[in-house]
Amino acid sequence: MAAPREALYFPASQRQQLDSYLPSPSITSTSSVSSKPHVTLTFATSLDSQLALAPGVQTALSGPESKAMTHYLRSKHDAILIGVGTAIADNPSLNCRIEGVGGYGGEGLYGQPRPIVLDPKGRWEISAESKVVKLAREGKGKAPWIITKTDVGEQKRSLLESVGGKFLRYGDSFGGVEASLSARMEWRGMLQLLSREGIQGVMIEGGGVVINDLLSADNLELVDSVILTIAPTWLGRGGVQVCPEQRQGLGRSLPAGRLKDVNWMPLGEDVVLCGRPQ
Ligand SMILES: NC(=O)c1ccc[n+]([C@@H]2O[C@H](COP(=O)([O-])OP(=O)(O)OC[C@H]3O[C@@H](n4cnc5c(N)ncnc54)[C@H](O)[C@@H]3O)[C@@H](O)[C@H]2O)c1
Numbered sequence: 178m179a180a181p182r183e184a185l186y187f188p189a190s191q192r193q194q195l196d197s198y199l200p201s202p203s204i205t206s207t208s209s210v211s212s213k214p215h216v217t218l219t220f221a222t223s224l225d226s227q228l229a230l231a232p233g234v235q236t237a238l239s240g241p242e243s244k245a246m247t248h249y250l251r252s253k254h255d256a257i258l259i260g261v262g263t264a265i266a267d268n269p270s271l272n273c274r275i276e277g278v279g280g281y282g283g284e285g286l287y288g289q290p291r292p293i294v295l296d297p298k299g300r301w302e303i304s305a306e307s308k309v310v311k312l313a314r315e316g317k318g319k320a321p322w323i324i325t326k327t328d329v330g331e332q333k334r335s336l337l338e339s340v341g342g343k344f345l346r347y348g349d350s351f352g353g354v355e356a357s358l359s360a361r362m363e364w365r366g367m368l369q370l371l372s373r374e375g376i377q378g379v380m381i382e383g384g385g386v387v388i389n390d391l392l393s394a395d396n397l398e399l400v401d402s403v404i405l406t407i408a409p410t411w412l413g414r415g416g417v418q419v420c421p422e423q424r425q426g427l428g429r430s431l432p433a434g435r436l437k438d439v440n441w442m443p444l445g446e447d448v449v450l451c452g453r454p455q
């Protein structure tokens with residue numbers, strides 16, 4: 178079957194440079210449930226380490242080649258996770274538009290990742306007009322799962338369920354009374370929850386709160402690989418910056434983190450950096 182016109186193409190020679198950073202097929206074929214999925218943290222920044230011009234402003238940074246790469250990554254994970262800030266700002270599609278994947282020249286929904294949105298307080302007004310809902314109806318993507326701590330209304334629940342999505346309640350069992358009062362959800366708990374739902378590889382795309390939280394000293398060990406696109410643009414002061422907290426040790430500041438097993442890969446006008454947290 179010929180691929181539809183909107184399908185993206187990412188060549189085999191470039192795929193090979195990424196594959197060792199992705200969930201391994203041997204992991205995804207086993208039936209045993211491990212305590213957490215493989216976590217790939219991936220995003221695009223400007224030369225001044227920013228994700229967007231301002232909070233809530235969608236900002237295209239990736240060129241066409243690195244955009245195709247992102248869609249190749251989406252085809253290699255069971256799920257794509259974002260924070261609700263990104264869901265509200267971008268009205269994203271969160272599907273995989275690469276040639277050959279379900280809905281884009283492939284059979285059925287096979288190969289399409291599950292969108293997952295962190296929305297502890299139920300801020301996202303998901304509706305029949307949201308792109309993720311329309312694409313799920315058209316068979317061009319899976320409907321989202323929304324991880325929440327609140328009781329969502331019956332209207333949102335039935336809309337989501339009608340297209341095959343669901344709300345996942347982040348239980349109070351993760352962290353006791355204090356945790357149940359705050360909106361914060363611990364990454365270990367969320368990843369365990371996803372693992373129990375059968376997710377073996379998750380690609381975390383942002384935005385700023387999510388990325389800086391995962392790059393912090395408490396959470397970095399949960400990240401298996403980082404795949405970062407750097408675009409040749411300065412967004413200028415005032416944007417959404419990737420800049421995690423420094424670590425503290427022996428009364429002085431230490432670097433927040435560093436990558437090992439590094440590969441730099443030029444892609445069009447961008448460069449893609451792959452590595453694993455040390
Ligand atoms: N360039 C890129 O690669 C890229 C990627 C994604 C988003 N963006 C941009 O980033 C901006 C959005 O970023 P942002 O920082 O405003 O929002 P975000 O997407 O990081 O969402 C933040 C929200 O997610 C929830 N959340 C995150 N971590 C949580 C946790 N541990 N526990 C509970 N809830 C948690 C909270 O409600 C929080 O307010 C937008 O402008 C978007 O276009 C850019």
Ligand SMILES: Nc1nc(=O)c(N)c(NC[C@H](O)[C@H](O)[C@H](O)COP(=O)(O)O)[nH]1
Binds near residue numbers: 239259268269271
């Ligand atoms: N790789 C990358 N380059 C960018 O220039 C950019 N703005 C994003 N942003 C990440 C965000 O998670 C989603 O890319 C958007 O929310 C849109 O997703 P869709 O294309 O609608 O599926 N990601």
